[in-house]
Amino acid sequence: MALADLSAAELADALATQRTAYDRIREQGLTLDLTRGKPSSEQLDLSEELMRLPQGHTAADGTDVRNYGGLAGLPELREIFAELLGVEPRQLVAGGNSSLTMMADTLKNLLLHGGVDSERPWLQEEKVTFVCPVPGYDRHFALLESLGIEMVTVPMNADGPDVEAVRRLVADDPSVKGMWLVPTYGNPTGITCSQEVAAELTAMPTAAPDFKILWDNAYALHHLTEDETKSADVLSLASAAGNPHRPVVFASTSKITFAGAGVAFLAGSPETVKWFTGHLGKSSIGPDKVNQLRHAQFFGDADGVRAHMAKHREIIKPKFDAVERILSDDLGDSGVARWTTPEGGYFVSLDVLPGTAGRVVELAKDAGVALTPAGASFPYGQDPDDTNIRLAPTLPPLAEVESAMAVVTTCVLLAAAEKLSA
Ligand code: PLP
Known part of the structure; x- marks a missing residue:
């Protein structure tokens, strides 16, 4: 059920539930990072042969x-x-x-x-x-x-x-x-x-x-x-x-x-x-x-490049799938988040309840998950609605993407419950 449709008592319950979930996560002492769109070392390994090239030094x-x-x-x-x-x-x-x-x-x-x-x-x-x-x-x-x-x-x-x-x-x-x-x-x-x-x-x-x-x-x-x-x-x-x-x-x-x-x-x-x-x-x-x-x-x-890109896809697609799955499972009917399901590239763009993006990033940081600063995707670092968060899932291993996303969704719900209760 959408958070905004809850009665005051139900919202107080939801807030307490999210706080407990969040406190439990904090106790785990995580250190995870979804900040920058970098290739993982597994992706870099796809090009390891470059370290032994070129053969000779004469161009065509x-x-x-x-x-x-x-x-x-x-x-x-x-x-x-x-x-x-x-x-x-x-x-x-x-x-x-x-x-x-x-x-x-x-x-x-x-x-x-x-x-x-x-x-x-x-x-x-x-x-x-x-x-x-x-x-x-x-x-x-x-x-x-x-x-x-x-x-x-x-x-x-x-x-x-x-x-x-x-x-x-x-x-x-x-x-x-x-x-x-x-x-x-x-x-x-x-x-x-x-x-x-x-x-x-x-x-x-x-x-x-x-x-x-x-x-x-x-x-x-x-x-x-x-x-x-x-x-x-x-x-x-x-x-x-x-x-x-x-x-x-x-x-x-x-x-x-x-x-x-x-x-x-x-x-x-x-x-x-x-x-x-x-x-x-x-x-x-x-x-x-x-x-x-x-x-x-x-x-x-050119076909060599295309074949190489298919190998990147095999590595990173499961990470994007995990992000989509966890966002849908945890936030799908919350009414406090929308996100993109990209068919390529390196990022997922997550819009949370307006006025809570900065709070989500802060909560995530305190729970050991580094996110790109709220507002980073806007000129002068200022998102007028304080709503957008950029997620970059390529660098960490799949298991870490999954753990980090579970923290993110908890923070999104907690920040929204805080805001709606205020
Ligand atoms: N342009 C966009 C849209 C990017 O996302 C990035 C890296 O994240 C770059 C350019 C950087 O490109 P380069 O490594 O060629 O300087």
């Missing part, structure tokens, strides 16, 4: 990968990932180990130099504002904040950002220069942006002539089901709409091979790629092609 085109050069990255690796990301190899740059660094470089270049379609560097504008679909990726927001870029939010719907809300923000205000989007299996919602929404975002009129969609496709290949959702072809849509320079696409192998030693990618219009590598050439004489070659040899081709 004869390049000696030990030397300087090749700013846009090794062609054979770009070919593999161009196929997977649905872009032309010449429109794809293979870089260092972090796509977040490429996003930061892109933003810094836009601020300092302006983009290919800018009238002036963004720093010369009075103000720069970004549209942020929420809940979203905390590091996106922290990056914008560190660069002095203001943030306005739009809701994330089941098919992507709320297009009408975005349209209203971008139509008349030229300070609105761009937006974030994790298009496939979003962080933390797991939502995939539909073809229709992508088409609208690439075609919508914007007051800023150099509006950018930072299309962070970090989880493009990270399917949790056999139905491998395809991302919208944002570059073609934007070209067809006459805005070819609007999207800048990012991806990486951080959660495919090694999170600290993978390869990151950037894609865009040919002009955007030239712009990016032109600026990159002032700070680098070429990427780590040894790492790129070992990745190319490890995968062989």
Whole structure:
């Protein structure tokens, strides 16, 4: 029965029951962690062969990968990932180990130099504002904040950002220069942006002539089901709409091979790629092609990547299933929680009774379960409804995910009973 429908006496009983359950958990002295979306060591082991690669040091085109050069990255690796990301190899740059660094470089270049379609560097504008679909990726927001870029939010719907809300923000205000989007299996919602929404975002009129969609496709290949959702072809849509320079696409192998030693990618219009590598050439004489070659040899081709991702799925799917099962069993009819059931990616987004997310995280911490701070998925760390909690089940072993989730659901019910009784 929904907590909100209980009589005062029944609610007092429910509160006492949850307190007892919670106190019992606290006595166990747990130390569990559902905070960050990292691969488990079992997942990292899938790529152990990389430690013995590359064989030799010569790329397919004869390049000696030990030397300087090749700013846009090794062609054979770009070919593999161009196929997977649905872009032309010449429109794809293979870089260092972090796509977040490429996003930061892109933003810094836009601020300092302006983009290919800018009238002036963004720093010369009075103000720069970004549209942020929420809940979203905390590091996106922290990056914008560190660069002095203001943030306005739009809701994330089941098919992507709320297009009408975005349209209203971008139509008349030229300070609105761009937006974030994790298009496939979003962080933390797991939502995939539909073809229709992508088409609208690439075609919508914007007051800023150099509006950018930072299309962070970090989880493009990270399917949790056999139905491998395809991302919208944002570059073609934007070209067809006459805005070819609007999207800048990012991806990486951080959660495919090694999170600290993978390869990151950037894609865009040919002009955007030239712009990016032109600026990159002032700070680098070429990427780590040894790492790129070992990745190319490890995968062989795009099907090699697909087969590898299926092995990740086998490891992490049971953890996502456990989260879903425990949330449904414990909170299904409580009326105080909603959550996403992602078909890919690394997260589950849990909405608890408004006004209790911070309390849930605090209670969980006191019971030995670390959760991502409430509000982390919102700009400036502020969730206006204090309702959202991001769950990241990939890193701990399955048994720990199960124990941690039992604590989470107890804390959700206790915090809700406290609030409703107050
Ligand atoms: N983008 C999103 C949406 C992420 O969730 C993450 C990591 O959690 C990253 C980017 C980081 O990517 P990289 O390791 O390539 O810097």
